Amino acid sequence: MWRTRASAFLLRYSAPGRIPRQILASLKTLNPPLSPLPNPLRRPSPSRVHFGHCRFFSVDPAAGGVPATGEVSSGGDDDPFEEGPAVVSVESGSSLASDENLGFTSQESELWSSTFREQSGKDDIFGGSQDDLAEVNGGGDHSRANLVSEGSSAEEAAGEVLEIDVEKLENALSFLQSIVEEPLESTLDKMDLTLSEEFVVRVLQTPLVLADKLIGFFKWASKKPEFAMTSSVLDLLVRAISGSVECSKNEAYMLWDLIKEIGETEKELLTTEIFNQLISLFSKLEKSKASFEVFNRFEEFGCRPNAESYYLTIQALSKRSAFDRAWSVCERMLASGELPDGEKIGKVIAWLCKGKRVKDAHFVYLTAKQNDKCPLHAYVDFLVCGLSRNDDTVHIALELLDDYSEESRKYAVKPFTSVISGLCRIQDAEVAKKLLDKMIDSGPHPGNVIFNHVISSLSKAGEMDDALALIRQMENRGLRPDIYTYSVIMSGYAKGGLMDEARMVFNEAKKRYPKLISTTYHILIRGYCKIEEFETALECMKEMKNDGIQPNTDEYNKMVQSFCLKALDWRTAEKLLEEMKECGLHLKGITRSLIAAVKELEEEELKNVVAIEA
Structure with a gap:
């Protein structure tokens, strides 16, 4: 039994x-x-x-x-x-x-x-x-x-x-899964199918059914009096099409046309989830305008967008760099109060930053924070770095650093570095130094890059004592000042005409790094030329060659101009020109003419002197 x-x-x-x-x-x-x-x-x-x-x-x-x-x-x-x-x-x-x-x-x-x-x-x-x-x-x-x-x-x-004729169902599926070109409606009519909701559901749930035929079957079934269309069946159709890997843009537009046609007569069958599936489908096909169109038809068909609707539309528009439209959707999202979770909010912030709408991204962040939907730290880092790149938003990025917890700031080296770099770029050396001191006290621990930024900013501002103090602080923390650090200090001294101090820093750098870079010598040469110590500058160039670093055209050009315009020494300038030829370097035509002009000027003066004595 x-x-x-x-x-x-x-x-x-x-x-x-x-x-x-x-x-x-x-x-x-x-x-x-x-x-x-x-x-x-x-x-x-x-x-x-x-x-x-x-x-x-x-x-x-x-x-x-x-x-x-x-x-x-x-x-x-x-x-x-x-x-x-x-x-x-x-x-x-x-x-x-x-x-x-x-x-x-x-x-x-x-x-x-x-x-x-x-x-x-x-x-x-x-x-x-x-x-x-x-x-x-x-x-x-x-x-x-x-x-x-x-x-x-x-x-x-x-x-x-079970009210389904399985044999007829299999025949229908065999036709819908085939690629044979046959008239769809007439072929289905010949099968004498007994339609029911369960029958249609079985068809929609079957994989490998061609999308265009699936839509055609649904249209055909909706015309039959024995089949009553429901929201669940319509949702199943949209899911079947949007979940298909081989769905093309033409089939997606066919589905959208069908939904609009249904919405004109049976608006109550459409749901928010159906619209969300359509937006996601067009986003997958990178048809941002179509996604935006679907989003704008919510109210027309009696539906209300939810948090997922806003997120999917912003995602679709961002894929095609339509950030202006994406921001318009963001504004509607923020006004409605329908915010997605923290991770999706973070992605929205990142998309806006990529579209160079960092102020708008910051506003989204503040609104999400008020609604207890703070994004992950990775997206906050992205926002801070984006704000630091613009001169007028660097201080906003500085304020965001206070939102980092004691634990999270240990790993926030990149955003802190971006803020310090931005402060140094806008020549706010004092605030940059305060932030560096704060990092030393409570983290994240600064490295050579951050110290170099602040030292460079202090040197440009003429705060040489503070710059030297930072070098000593670096050494006390176990960090080793690199050649760039010494070059920055030398540049600060040379800018103020303190060449003796610059030479001392050069000698200290040379003890630590036997082979320096050309920039270090270039700072000395320019500095000595600036105070018109041309012979000392010439000695620095020789030292540079002896240390195995070949002067480039820029060094020679600077030296020739200095000897011609300030020292009026065209002979030394000609010797430098000969050295350049031996090294395969070529002097600019205007500088060559300068040597000839100084030489001609000197000859005319000699003639005048001889004429006066005679």
Whole structure:
């Protein structure tokens, strides 16, 4: 008897994931626990569409219950565990499905049988009462032992449980999955399909159905009087199309046209989730204008955008760098109070920063903070760095550093470095030094780069004592000033004409780094030329060559101009010109003319002197 009950059970719960809670509870109370039962109702692979072996309507009544499609019934109750086809004739006395096909062992079969017997005195384990089941079977015995009336045929039970003609469904799916070009509506009409919501749902849930044919099938079905369109079925269609990897832009626009057509007559069927799926689909196809159009049609079709709607639209527009439109959506989002979670807010901030709308990104951050939806620290770092790049927002970035907790600021080296760099760029050396002192006290620990920025800023401002003090502080913290650090200090001294101090710093740098860079020598040469110590500048150039660093055209050009314009020494200038030729360097034409002009000027002066003496 339990096999008859199991047959009805399988028929009723052929949909995936519908195992009665009573059975699960019974299995859990077994003592001692047996090995886990294989789930005979586990969901099949999508390609089998939940009925790979089902042929509920393929039995020829004239043949006495023998399957018409070549399926052979088992021998009867004498050999119930003999392997055979998944579906057999119930009228011939055989079971609906062999235990081995369902994955049962003999012990498990007894377990299922006992479970049914224990539940026989209670409500129907399939979800209804005994009276309800008897009523479905057309009355009859209300005995607890009978779940399906003995006088009812298997076809009647199947008709009550499953209203889908599986063979016709498979034919329809075969056509919809094929790439054969046939008229869709006429082909479906010839199949004489019996439409129901369950039938349409099965089609929409089946993978590998071509998107254009799926839309065409839905249009065709919506015209049939026996099919009543619902929001859930429409949502399932949109999900099926948007979730398809091979969905093209033309098919996406076809779906959008269908939704607009439905919205004109049956507005109540459209939901916010349907619109969100469409926005996401167009975003995936990088059709930002279409996503924006869908977003703007919410109110027209009686829907209200939620936080996900705003986020998906901003994402679609940002992909195509339409940041002005993205900000307009942000404004509506902030006004509505519908904000996504912190991570998505962070992504919105990052997109706005990439679009150089850092002030707007900062406003989004402040609003999210007020609503307790602060973004992750990584996005705050991005915002701080973006604000630091603009001169007029550096101090706003400085204020954001106070939002870092004691723990998070330990790892916030990059945003702190960006702020100090911005402060030094706008020549706010004093504030930069205060921030550096704050970093030394409470973190993050500054490195050479941050010290160099502040030292350079102090040197340009003429605060040489503070710059030297920072060098000593670097050394005390175990940091080693690099050549750039020494060059910055030398430049500060040379700018003020303090060449002796600059030379001392140069000598100290040379002790630490035997081979310096050309910039270091260049600072000395320019500094000595500035105070008109040309011979000392010439000695620095020779020292540079002796240390293995070849002067470039810029050094020679500076020296030649200095000797010609200030020292009026065209002879030394010509010697430098010869050195350049030997090194393969070429002097600019205007500088060459300068040497000739100084030489000619000197000759004219000599002639005038001779003429006066004569």
